[in-house]
Amino acid sequence: MFLCPLFCFSSSFTLTLLYFIFTFISNNFISSSLSLSLIFLQHCPTFFPVVSIFLSSLFFSIVVSSLQLWVLFVSPENSEMAWLLILVLVFAVSQATADEEPYIGVNIGTDLSIMPHPTQVVALLKAQQIRHIRLYDADRGMLVALANSGIRVMVSIPNEQLLGIGQSNSTAANWVSRNIVAHYPATNITAICVGSEVLTTLPNAARILVNAMKFVHSALVASNLDNQIKVSSPLASSIILDSFPPSQAFFNRSWNPVLVPMLNFLQSTGSYLMLNIYPYYDYMQSNGVIPLDYALFKPLSPTKEAVDANTLVHYSNVFDAMVDATYFAMAFLNFTNIPVIVTETGWPSKGDSNEPDATMENANTYNSNLIRHVMNKTGTPKRPGIAVSTYIYELYNEDLKPGPISEKNWGLFDANGDPIYILRLTDSGSLLANDTTNQTYCTAKEGADPKMLQAALDWACGPGKVDCSSLLQGKPCYEPDNVIAHATYAFDTYYHRMGKTSDACDFNGVADITTTDPSHGSCIFPGSLGRNGTMVNITAPSMNSTSSDSPGRNIYGRGGFGSMLLVIKVMVWSLILLEGGGMFQQFELRKF
Incomplete structure (x- = not known):
């Protein structure tokens, strides 16, 4: 070495x-x-x-x-x-x-008794300015709906498909062709998660995990997509033993025959280690050793912070300590330049009687503090200023999840698109500003002169630079085919693009501001939060999107070296x- x-x-x-x-x-x-x-x-x-x-x-x-x-x-x-x-x-x-800016993403599970239509999911993501998501599969409907949305997508190979892909190069190639090549670059896929927590939930498949990752990567190379799309596999933080103090952390040695080749693969392909971190479970299983405030990112006095006796570094939260423990565990195996990305973390908003700290207040506190922590580029004590991009678990409450009540209540929204709680965010822009109590829309005024409406519609779709393609025949917002409905769509799009100022909803007196969502059927307005309306079985998902972001490199890509090179x-x-x-x-x- x-x-x-x-x-x-x-x-x-x-x-x-x-x-x-x-x-x-x-x-x-x-x-x-x-x-x-x-x-x-x-x-x-x-x-x-x-x-x-x-x-x-x-x-x-x-x-x-x-x-x-x-x-x-x-x-x-x-x-x-x-x-x-x-x-x-x-x-x-x-x-x-700019490529190295940290971000907050969201996981999207589908164990709901009434799962919103993909177009409604995308509308919610847009309204909340969520630009990064992780799917637990490669559902075609979602990938089609995400096309030209500018949202960056992690797709997943479910654990049940792992054995077939890990044992056959051609099976992996077919999967990539069907689920990646068929949708890229219209759908901006940035990474493939090969299984999830395989070592701890499906240990019998561990022996073929790295093979599966290599086969998938080879298929990406054959399609010339290996620079744009990274391959990794989310790991449970429980495989890190003796995680505090972080400087003493190491991976469970029984998994070294899998982890060492995996880390070699991640390093050679410029990918990142995916890690699932749940301070809620660490807190629950600590028997009082871990204080609640320490798990929730709450401010601590220096005397209450945890101190690594070997490095004398202070830790003020579980999240940072676990991320640094991961870096130290990799360094123990002589890997020091593989970035970490947190693919799952969160806090349940409701629990059983024996889960008294699974509350909306604590869930709000954890996720609000987490978002600020990442977006402020605080970094960790081992790597200050280098924030770890993180995916919150999860977008929706999944009422069909088995297990205790807490398993069903990790979501930020319910199936109707209503927030479970209002995140307390400042200085985070419009990201997850999920207060839907004061949503406003711009609609055509009742009784307005049709000729003036038509003139205003023509202006909005012309000089006003509103994308009116969804009003074309066969598109989601074509029906009802009348000037009032079409003008309402164009007015509302312009209104939201201009920051919802009162001046942006005038149009020479033929428009009014309202709190009633004008979305209908599969026509989801830009200002709508994608609440469930009539479920329509459609495959054309273009939800009034502007052109997609260029399929740029993921924030880490090949690390800073690719950008610098x-x-x-x-x-x-x-x-x-x-x-x-x-x-x-x-x-x-x-x-x-």
Whole structure:
């Protein structure tokens, strides 16, 4: 293990030195610097993350400074081109860092006696500004409904399908073709969860888990989707033993024959470790050792915080301690650069008599504090400032779940789209601002002049830039085919896009603000929360969506290295263009 970094360093150093000397002799110092950075990143992306990023930043500064000097002293006549290239570089860096923003997602279970239609689910997600979700399968109806929504989707291979996929490469390829390739990129699928908590819930399938992950990844490679879609498998936090203090944590050694190959796979493919963390259960099973406030992210005085005796680091909540325990457990197996993403966490809002802390108040406190914690980029004590993106369990209460009452009450909403409780959120934008008590809509005024309505409708769908495609024949909001219904849809869409200001619902006096949701049947208005109306068996899910977000990399992708490598490559080609232009000019001058 110790020879790998040494070999990596020595081989890249040799290559770098030779190239650096060659280019330095040619007086191309900028090219030398870029080559050094690029070679270093390509040969040592795993063993030297901090040094690589440092060198990349250093050489980026060198390039920009050199460009500026080149503009001032060498080739002022090409200043516009150089400054344009500088702007391109700065933009590339900003895009690279933007990809690493943490996010909150939501799990969507389907064990409901009345499951909302996929279009209603998508409408609820849009209304709540939920941009990341995880499905427990690859349901075609949901994937079709999510098309062109801009929502980033994790799909799952259920445990019951794991044996077939883990034993047959062709079965895995067929699954990917049917459930991924058929929907991507219209549906922005970012990851595939291969099973869920397999080691603890289906141990007999553990032996083929990594094979299944490899087969699925190979199918993605064959479809040229391996850079866009990551493959991993959610693990239960219970496989981490001696989780406090975190610095002593290690994985259950009986699972090392599975975990070591899995971690190797995650590292080599640039994926992340998926972890399910439930402080509620940790608290319930601790027999009073874990304080309730510590589990709920409530502020603690320094004297009440948990202290890691080995590192003297203070922990103020269970969530951070478990995430850091995971990093330490991976480091114990010599894996130090695999990011963690929390695929499940939450708190039940109702429980049996022996579950007194499963309350709406505690559920609200936990999830509200969790969202703030992630979105504020607090990070963990081991990795401050590096927030762990997290999926809340779950969107709906699942009344068909077996087990105690708490199992049925983890949802943020009921099946009608009504919130179980109003999250106490500030400074989180419109994400999960699930107070539906003051929803307003913009509708066509009763008795308005049809000609004025038609003129306002034409303006909204034209200069007003409202997407009125859902009003076309055969689309969800075509019926009823009259100017009042169509104008109401266009008015409400514009009203919500403009932030629901009173001025945005005037349209020369033919529109009014109302609290009555104008959605009907399969026509779900942008401001609607997707409450269940008439269930319509449709397959066309386009719910008034604007164009999809570009299928960009997931926040981690290949980690910061992919983004930084992209920036370095941009710099290399920029300098090639600049120097190539200079050489061409010199050649032209010599001709004359």
